[in-house]
Amino acid sequence: MPVNLSAPQASDLLPISGVRIAATEAGIRKAGRKDLTAFVLAEGSSVAGVFTQNRYCAAPVQVCREHLTAGHDIRALVINTGNANAGTGAPGLAAARATAATAAQLLGVAPQQVLPFSTGVIMEPLPFEARIKPALPALMAQAEQAEAATGQAWLDAAHGIMTTDTVAKAASARAVVDGRTVHVTGISKGAGMIRPNMATMLGFIATDAAIAPALLQDMVQRLADESFNRITVDGDTSTNDSFVLMATHHAGNTPVQALDHADGQALYAALRSVAQQLAHAIVRDGEGATKFITVHITGGKTKAECAQVAYAIAHSPLVKTAFFASDPNLGRILAAVGYAGIADLDQNRIALYLGDVHVVQDGGRRPEYREEDGQRVMQQSDITIRVDLGRGAAEDTVWTCDLSHDYVTINADYRS
Amino acid sequence: MPVNLSAPQASDLLPISGVRIAATEAGIRKAGRKDLTAFVLAEGSSVAGVFTQNRYCAAPVQVCREHLTAGHDIRALVINTGNANAGTGAPGLAAARATAATAAQLLGVAPQQVLPFSTGVIMEPLPFEARIKPALPALMAQAEQAEAATGQAWLDAAHGIMTTDTVAKAASARAVVDGRTVHVTGISKGAGMIRPNMATMLGFIATDAAIAPALLQDMVQRLADESFNRITVDGDTSTNDSFVLMATHHAGNTPVQALDHADGQALYAALRSVAQQLAHAIVRDGEGATKFITVHITGGKTKAECAQVAYAIAHSPLVKTAFFASDPNLGRILAAVGYAGIADLDQNRIALYLGDVHVVQDGGRRPEYREEDGQRVMQQSDITIRVDLGRGAAEDTVWTCDLSHDYVTINADYRS
Structure with a gap:
C-alpha cells in the first residue's frame, strides 16, 4: 500500500499542446498489460535529459546520450517496460538502436530524432524482433493520429511505464509566463532500485512553454537535483535512470531565457512542483513502504x-x-x-x-x-x-x- | 538458523595461560542471562586494540583509547551486554570510567589498567549504579580466583557477550614458535549493525605467546584488516566496534619481533585463522542469514x-x-x-x-x-x-x- 498516495485521475492531468501519446500491449514480458509507450513531439520542440551515473548503464541510456548530443530536434520517445536492456552487451545496443530507427522510419524522421528507454529485468535479451518491432507500426500511427495528449492519454502512459509500481505516478501544474498560461504535466515510474544519481528510474515532464534551448539542460539538471536526486528507497542506483524535460513552445510566450527573473521563476516553480510530486510518489510507492x-x-x-x-x-x-x-x-x-x-x-x-x-x-x-x-x-x-x-x-x-x-x-x- | 555454523564446544577451546575469565548475571537489560564478563590478565601481558571509525563512538571506546595510550600494562577487561553506552553524553562517559575504576580498585591496580566494553541498545543510560557496580565485587573475585581460563570459561565468556547472536562464537589454534607450542583462543559477538571499520562489534583474542609490544599494534591492525574489516551484514558501522589482542607471554618463547620470519609467520597464521573464523561466524550468524x-x-x-x-x-x-x-x-x-x-x-x-x-x-x-x-x-x-x-x-x-x-x-x- 503506498503511503498517503492516491492514484492520479485523468481529470487532474493537463493536456500539453504539441505532445501526443500512445501506449500498447506488446507482450514484452507479461501478457495483458501496456508495456510499450510512445511520445510524439511537435516539430520545433526542445528536449533535454539527465541519465544514470551508473557506469554499467543500459543500452538505451547510451543511445539517448548519443542522440541528445547529435544536435537534431528530438521528435519521439519510445519506452518499454518488462526488460531493462542492461548488461546485454553489443546485441542490446543494436536492439536499442533498432527501436529508435524503426520508430523514426515510421515517422519519417532521422533515427537520431528518437530516444529509446527501457526498464525492467536486467541482463535478459530485449525481444526487439519478436515483440517490439511488430508492435511499433500501430503504436506510432496511433500516436501520430492522437489529439494533443489528453489527461487520459497521460494516465495511460503513466501505467504503460510501470514495473513494480503499485500506483501510476503523474502530476500537473500551471504557471503564468509572459502573460500567458503555460502547462506542465509529467509522469514517472519507480519503486525499487532507487537511489537516483542524476535522475530517477524514468521521469518525463512536458510543458507547452517556450524555453530557450540553451537553458533547458541547466533546468533539467537543477530539477533533478531538487527532486529525483533527493530520494532513495534502497540505495541501489539503477542502470536505466533517465529524466527528460520536453518543451513544445506551443504556448506562444517569449522563450524563457533565464531562471532569475519573474517568468523563469514562475515556470521553474511549476516544473519543480511536478518533479517533486513525481519523486515523492516514487518513495511513497517504494517497495514495501509503510512510512x-x-x-x-x-x-x-x-x-x-x-x-x-x-x-x-x-x-x-x-x-x-x-x-x-x-x-x-x-x-x-x-x-x-x-x-x-x-x-x-x-x-x-x-x-x-x-x-x-x-x-x-x-x-x-x-x-x-x-x-x-x-x-x-x-x-x-x-x-x-x-x-x-x-x-x-x-x-x-x-x-x-x-x-x-x-x-x-x-x-x-x-x-x- | 546460522549458515553452516555449529556452536563451539568447550573441548575445542584451548586454555591460555595467564588469562582468567568470569561471567555473571548482572540483570543489565534482561534477567536470567550472563551479561557481564571480566578478563583478568597476568602481570606483564601486552594488549593492543583497534576500534570503530564511527565518529559517534561509544563512551567505553573513548575510555579504551585513552587507557591504551596511557602506557600502563592492561590487567583487566570488563564487558557488558544489553546496553551500548553510546549516545549517552557526559553521564555515559562517567559510567564507563566508573566501571573501569571500580574493577581496578577491586584488583588493586590503576583505573587506566582496565578496559571497559559495552554492546547493546544505543542511547539508553548505562545502569552502572543499579546493576554493574553491585555485580563487580563477586565478578572480579571470581575471575581472580579462577584457573587459567578453561575451554568452558571461554565458552561462558562467548555467551556472556552475545546480543542478537544465536550462536556463541569462539575458536582456537596452535602454532610452534621458537620451538614451543603456543596457543590462541578468541571469542567474538555480532550479528547486526555489522560493517566493521577497524574491528567488529566485539572481538577478543588471547595468546600465551610472547610478542614484542611494539609489534602488537601492527599485528592487531593487520589481523582486523584480514578478518573483521572484511565482513558486512547490513553496512551499518557500529558505535562500539572493538577488537583486542592480548599476549600473556606465558609460553616462554623468545618474543616474536617481526612477521617476516618463520616464527612470526607461524604465529600470525594461527592468529589469522582464529580471527577469520570469528569474523566468518558473525556473518554466518548474521541477522536472518540463510546464505x-x-x-x-x-x-x-x-x-x-x-x-x-x-x-x-x-x-x-x-x-x-x-x-x-x-x-x-x-x-x-x-x-x-x-x-x-x-x-x-x-x-x-x-x-x-x-x-x-x-x-x-x-x-x-x-x-x-x-x-x-x-x-x-x-x-x-x-x-x-x-x-x-x-x-x-x-x-x-x-x-x-x-x-x-x-x-x-x-x-x-x-x-x-
Missing part, C-alpha cells in the same frame, strides 16, 4: 556533507526497520550520523529532532525526552527526522521510506 | 577499488534479497558493480562468475550461460561471487550474507 520519511540535515559546513549524512540515515537498514516497527530506537540514527564519513564531526554538538520532539542535545539524550513522545511521532505515516550537526549553516533534505517484510517479499519474488 | 556469500573481486587497479566494488555488491539490498530467494537475478550484481563509484570503469571488460559458472563475459551475458546452471549454484548455502574488472591485477574479498524476512523481524523487534 514516508523526510530526512532534513541542518547545521552542516556544506550542502554536500549534509547530503552525505542524510543518505547514511536514509540507507541504514537498521534505521529503516525501526521505522517499519514504529519503534523510536533513535540511537540507530546517531550511529548512522557517526559513520557517514565526516572525519572531524564532533558528536557533542549533535541535536536530533523526531517530528516536533527534541530528542538529543549536545550529543546525548535530553533528560526531558520521554519515550512516549517518540512513540507518538513514530506512529505517523509521514515523519520528519531532523539532525543538526552544529558546525555550520548548510542544509539538505532527502526523502526515503522504511524497510518492511514486503520489501523482501517483492524483491525475492520479482522475477517469478 | 554465506564470499564476494571476490579480481582484475582491479588497486585493492581499494576492489573493496569498493565488493562492498557495493555486499550492501545491495537487491542482490541480498535475490540470494535469499535463490534467484539468479544476476543483473543486480552488474548494477552494483556499475554504481560502486569507479569513474573510468569500462563495462565491456567485466566478467562475472557465480560459483563455478561463468555468467558474464565482456560485460554481457554469455550465450552459453544457462539459467539452470545459475539456479544450481544459488541453491547452495555457501556461495562465491567473483567479478573480474579487467583493468589490473589487484584483488580483494569481502564476506556477507543475504537479506531475509527474519532480518526485518529481528530488527523491527529488537527492543521489544
